[in-house]
Amino acid sequence: MKIVKLKKENLFPFLEEISKEADLWAPTKVESDRHKFQAIDDLDQIDIEYTRTILPPRKIILPPTINMFQASDKEYKEDFSHVSKKIIFGIHPCDLHGLLIMDNFFTHEFYDPYYMESRKNTLLLGHSCWPDENCLCKSTRTHIIKEGYDLFFSKIDDTYIVWIGSSKGDDLIRAKEDLFEEDISDKDIKKYTEWGDERDKAFQTEINFDSLRDLMELKYDDPLWKKVGNACLACGSCTNVCPTCNCYNIQDRPVLGENYSEIKRCWDACTLENYSEVAGGENFREKRSDRLKLWYTHKFQVYITEYGKPGCVGCGRCISTCPVDINVKTVGKSLDGEKVDSFWNRLDKEVTK
Amino acid sequence: MKNENKVSTYENPFLPEPARIVRTYHLTEDVKFFQVRIADMEKALSFKYKIGQFAMISVLGAGEAPFSISSTPSRPGLLEFCIRKTGIVTEAIFRLKENDMIGIRGPYGNGFPVEQMRGNDILITMGGLGAAPLRSVLLYCLDNRDQFGRVILLHGAKKPSEMLLREEFLSLKQRQDLECHLSVDKDDTGNWTENTGVVTTLFPKIENLVPSSTYALVCGPPVMYKFVLKELLKLNIPKDQILMTLERRMKCGVGKCGHCAIDYIYTCLDGPVFTYWDVIHMRELI
Ligand SMILES: Cc1cc2nc3c(=O)[nH]c(=O)nc-3n(C[C@H](O)[C@H](O)[C@H](O)COP(=O)(O)OP(=O)(O)OC[C@H]3O[C@@H](n4cnc5c(N)ncnc54)[C@H](O)[C@@H]3O)c2cc1C
Ligand code: SF4
Ligand code: SF4
Ligand code: FES
Numbered sequence: 073m074k075i076v077k078l079k080k081e082n083l084f085p086f087l088e089e090i091s092k093e094a095d096l097w098a099p100t101k102v103e104s105d106r107h108k109f110q111a112i113d114d115l116d117q118i119d120i121e122y123t124r125t126i127l128p129p130r131k132i133i134l135p136p137t138i139n140m141f142q143a144s145d146k147e148y149k150e151d152f153s154h155v156s157k158k159i160i161f162g163i164h165p166c167d168l169h170g171l172l173i174m175d176n177f178f179t180h181e182f183y184d185p186y187y188m189e190s191r192k193n194t195l196l197l198g199h200s201c202w203p204d205e206n207c208l209c210k211s212t213r214t215h216i217i218k219e220g221y222d223l224f225f226s227k228i229d230d231t232y233i234v235w236i237g238s239s240k241g242d243d244l245i246r247a248k249e250d251l252f253e254e255d256i257s258d259k260d261i262k263k264y265t266e267w268g269d270e271r272d273k274a275f276q277t278e279i280n281f282d283s284l285r286d287l288m289e290l291k292y293d294d295p296l297w298k299k300v301g302n303a304c305l306a307c308g309s310c311t312n313v314c315p316t317c318n319c320y321n322i323q324d325r326p327v328l329g330e331n332y333s334e335i336k337r338c339w340d341a342c343t344l345e346n347y348s349e350v351a352g353g354e355n356f357r358e359k360r361s362d363r364l365k366l367w368y369t370h371k372f373q374v375y376i377t378e379y380g381k382p383g384c385v386g387c388g389r390c391i392s393t394c395p396v397d398i399n400v401k402t403v404g405k406s407l408d409g410e411k412v413d414s415f416w417n418r419l420d421k422e423v424t425k
Numbered sequence: 426m427k428n429e430n431k432v433s434t435y436e437n438p439f440l441p442e443p444a445r446i447v448r449t450y451h452l453t454e455d456v457k458f459f460q461v462r463i464a465d466m467e468k469a470l471s472f473k474y475k476i477g478q479f480a481m482i483s484v485l486g487a488g489e490a491p492f493s494i495s496s497t498p499s500r501p502g503l504l505e506f507c508i509r510k511t512g513i514v515t516e517a518i519f520r521l522k523e524n525d526m527i528g529i530r531g532p533y534g535n536g537f538p539v540e541q542m543r544g545n546d547i548l549i550t551m552g553g554l555g556a557a558p559l560r561s562v563l564l565y566c567l568d569n570r571d572q573f574g575r576v577i578l579l580h581g582a583k584k585p586s587e588m589l590l591r592e593e594f595l596s597l598k599q600r601q602d603l604e605c606h607l608s609v610d611k612d613d614t615g616n617w618t619e620n621t622g623v624v625t626t627l628f629p630k631i632e633n634l635v636p637s638s639t640y641a642l643v644c645g646p647p648v649m650y651k652f653v654l655k656e657l658l659k660l661n662i663p664k665d666q667i668l669m670t671l672e673r674r675m676k677c678g679v680g681k682c683g684h685c686a687i688d689y690i691y692t693c694l695d696g697p698v699f700t701y702w703d704v705i706h707m708r709e710l711i
Contacts (some may be wrong), residue, residue, distance in 0.1 A: 140439055143485055145526055146442050149586075181694060182438045182679035319683030322439075322676050324488040333486050335439075342683060365687060374689040 074236040075256055078225070083232065084115050085160060089248045093421050094195070096156035099125055109160065113267050120227075121160050123204050124387055126281040128315035129160050129167050130174055133190045134319035137338045138323070140186060151334075154186070159244075164201040166387040168221050169214035171196065171316025175199045176379065177318055186337065195240055206388030208400065210275040214385040227281035228263050279380045279404045284372040287407045292365070296406050301361025303396045308341030310399065311367065313389040316375075317341070342366050368403055431710055436495075438679045441483050441528025442468055446489030446521055452589050456554065457519060458508045460496075461527060473605060474498050476561045477670060477698045481678045482506070482508035483528035487547040490691075491675045493558035494532060497567035504529070507557040507589060523612050533678040533710075534697050537562055537668060542640045544573040548631070550653050552581045552624055553644030558670050558697075559644050570602055574638065577604040581624025581649070582612050595619075607711060628656045636661040643669045654701065667701035 078086065087096060088223045091112070100110045107122040109129055139151040163171075175191060175399030178184040198221040209215040211351040217224065225232040233256065236242050245252055311317045321340040343363050375383035390399040405412045448460040463469035474480075474494055483489035495590035496505035510519050521527065547566055551559045566576045578597075588609060593635060598605045606627040608620035620627060624645075641657045650669065657667050673692040674684040685692035688707050699707075 111482065141437075141481070143441075143528065145485065148445070148528070150437060150440065178681065180680065182681065183436075184681050185437050185681075186439070318677070321682065321684075322488060322489060324483070326486040340684070342684070342686070369688060377689055384427070 074235065074242065076234045076245060077253040077256055077260065078232040078234050078251060079253075080227075080230045080232065083225075084347035086248050086251050087115055087118075090159055090244050094159045096159050096161060097129075098161040102126070109162075119160070120199060122162075123201065123207070124164070124392065126393075127313060127391075128170055128387065129163055129390065130171065130194075130315055132160055133171070133174075133194055133340060134187050137336055138186060140335045140337050142332050143324070143335055152186075152189055156192045157195055159197060160194060161197040161295065162199040163196055163221070164199065164213045164387075165217040166207075166209040166212075166385040167315050168196060168198050168386040169209075169212075170216045170387065172220040173316045173379075173381075173383065173385070174318065174374070175220075186230070195222045195244065196220065197222060197241075198235075200224075200226040202271060204388070206278045206391040206401070207275060207386060208277055208279055208384070208387030208388060208391075210272070211277070211279045211281055212384055212386035213251050214381075215271075215275070226267075227268055228260070231260070232263055233260065237412060277401060279401065280408055281372070281376070281384070281404075284382070284383055284404055284407060285376045288369055288373040291407055297361040297365060297402075298397055300364055301359055304343070304360040304364055304398055305396060306343055306360050306363070308344045309393050309395070309396065310390040311343050312339060313393045314371075315385055315387055315389070316371070316383050342370075362401075368400075371400060372404070372407075392422065436465075438530070439677070441530045442469075444527050444529045445560070446523055446525050446527065447503065447570075449521070453587050456507055456509045456589060457656065458495075458590075459508060459518070461504050461506070461529065462502065463504075463529065463656070464526070469502055472501070472504070472532070474532035476539060476565045477537035477558050478532040478534045479506060479558075479678075479697065480504065480506075480529050480531030480533065481611050481675075482514075482518065483530075484514060484517040484521065484581070485528075487673075488514045489528070489676075490514040491533070491678060493561070493670070493697075495560045497561050497568055499565055507554065508556045509554055513651075521557035531678060532609065533693055537642065537694060537698050539565075542611065543572050545666075546577070546635065546639045548577045548579070548634070548639055548641045548657075550579045550581075550641065550643045550645070550649075550657075552649040553587075553646030554589070555646070555649070555670075556580065557644075559642060560590060560593075564641055567603065569599075575604065576602065577606075579606050579608075579624055579627045579631075580609070580629070581608045581645075584591075584613075585609050585617050604631070623652070625652050625656050628660075631660075634660055637663065639666065641667045643667065657701075664702040664705070665700045669697055669701065669704065670697045671699055 096112045097109050098112050099107045099122045100117045101119040102108050107125045109125050109132055112118060135154055138154045141151050142149040178187040224235040224237060248315045319340045319342055320337050323336045324333045325336055369386040374383055384400050391401050402412050441535045443464045444461045445464055446459060447462050450458055452458050463472060479491045481489050482492050492506045492508055494504055495507050507516055508518055511518055532691040549559050549563055563578060566573050580594055594607055597603055608622055608624055608627050609617055610622050610623055639662050641662045643653050675693050676682040676684045678693045680691045
């Protein structure tokens with residue numbers, strides 16, 4: 073792999089240059105310690121010292137609602153207005169892994185042009201990070217990344233080590249070549265590996281994903297699920313924030329005063345009430361516990377079986393988001409036999425369903 | 426180097442094909458028959474599907490829903506559907522007349538394993554809307570009669586007026602190469618000439634069935650499965666030769682929207698046809 077070096081003060085001039093050709097998206101601060109990816113007009117909006125954004129970067133590639141096509145009596149007109157040239161700066165390894173899972177999913181068996189056309193027009197510029205207590209990516213082995221980005225910026229003190237991951241990434245560097253240095257010194261390498269070792273030690277949470285796959289099967293009827301189901305508010309938040317959730321709904325919306333409809337595609341969540349309801353009112357997953365089981369089967373089991381990796385990339389968003397503490401950490405640990413479900417126990421008594 | 430050849434020449438799997446309703450009439454009070462033809466002649470003739478597959482049908486302003494293809498691929502050009510009125514999309518379909526346009530995309534799903542079924546006896550048990558996918562199988566077997574052993578049809582309905590495709594099946598009774606048994610739970614007309622009783626009362630009429638070379642296909646309302654499966658197991662038909670089609674909510678048909686997920690499979694890709702073995706070994710199937 074090609075690696076170059078960039079001084080910290082040269083970062084903004086570089087971003088300035090490349091954002092001439094494409095919309096630049098990067099993390100910005102919303103309030104206190106909450107961040108989100110946002111389209112950047114002014115580089116000073118960027119706050120790269122973040123841990124996790126509220127929504128994962130997939131929202132930039134496939135926004136919560138898009139128009140798929142216009143339908144009239146006579147024809148169908150494709151709508152790809154959500155596709156434009158974009159550069160996303162500051163994506164952490166877990167989220168890059170999330171996008172790799174999306175790439176795989178949306179090209180598997182049928183090719184999904186709404187995701188892929190947008191994805192192909194988006195350059196991914198990764199950025200190194202430091203874990204907090206909710207980061208599980210070391211357990212999912214997604215704390216490091218070797219593919220899936222165009223450039224990756226590892227910040228060491230006042231310098232970036234920049235890994236060039238694709239030919240398009242290389243073109244970006246070439247656009248402002250003089251900002252970069254070619255030589256990585258022994259000292260740089262030493263600093264980088266030391267930083268890596270320190271970071272490795274900073275992970276506070278571990279989950280044994282290897283055993284969860286079987287535990288999902290073995291404990292399918294465990295009373296745990298009833299407790300979790302009783303506690304769940306069916307709000308769908310966990311699904312919306314997860315970088316590996318892909319479900320959506322399709323709606324036909326007639327345009328007032330016109331003789332055509334807009335066919336819209338919007339994010340959906342398997343944790344919502346009517347997700348699996350079919351004609352006649354029959355609902356295959358009326359119980360919240362059944363819907364949560366589907367979600368956790370997806371995270372803990374399905375992907376490992378299909379792709380050898382869990383469907384969770386350890387970003388910790390479900391942990392910081394679920395209002396009642398249902399997340400891969402608490403559910404995973406409970407399945408693994410640890411006593412962490414006292415909270416749901418309490419709810420069990422208070423709420424009856 | 427990664428292969429990125431599929432770049433700009435994708436086909437958009439979500440775009441329907443405009444299709445015209447050629448014929449439509451009531452089968453029962455709340456089920457209508459639709460014969461449609463894809464407007465583009467070449468596409469109409471090259472629409473290749475397998476028995477047991479389904480298509481997504483869309484009505485402008487109402488939306489899209491999955492429906493089993495009831496016609497047989499052995500008679501190309503026209504597609505047929507039996508549709509029950511139950512909600513927004515189906516009500517909109519019901520309002521359409523001959524010559525009106527709909528959107529259609531597909532075919533989707535795994536369909537019945539015709540290759541494996543060839544050379545074997547075929548026992549079809551249907552009830553209610555189960556006739557929609559299984560009519561396709563029946564017609565296919567009859568069109569390729571020499572490829573199959575015995576073909577047996579058991580069809581049950583609550584009363585004569587609720588039996589889907591009643592006239593069509595009654596007229597098939599004349600065929601010597603089809604064992605056709607029809608039954609209604611209750612005859613409220615007084616001139617029903619076939620069997621009376623629930624569909625399982627037809628099983629004793631099947632003689633000398635060789636279970637190991639029989640494929641049993643079942644589709645009907647949930648209650649029917651319970652009782653019919655019992656009969657089929659009594660007959661010793663192997664669990665992986667009992668085939669059933671299952672219904673799930675579907676929005677895309679191409680394995681992307683997630684709605685039809687069961688365990689680790691998507692019903693729209695790996696279903697809707699499952700064996701009885703799938704059903705008992707995979708959670709949540711029924
Ligand atoms: C593989 C397959 C084959 C089918 N074949 C036939 C057939 O041959 N004939 C037939 O009449 N019906 C068939 N159905 C059922 C048919 O798809 C539903 O009746 C139809 O979706 C109802 O749509 P609606 O808009 O009229 O109802 P809605 O107004 O959407 O709602 C009515 C009810 O249907 C549920 N529903 C909504 N969307 C779907 C969906 N995509 N799939 C299932 N339920 C849904 C709603 O939750 C609600 O409970 C099939 C379904 C599947 C999955
Ligand atoms: S399951 Fe939770 S931790 Fe794992 S990727 Fe999804 S949101 Fe992140
Ligand atoms: S698990 Fe939590 S975040 Fe997910 S739907 Fe239930 S309450 Fe909402
Ligand atoms: S219908 Fe969308 S995934 Fe099966």
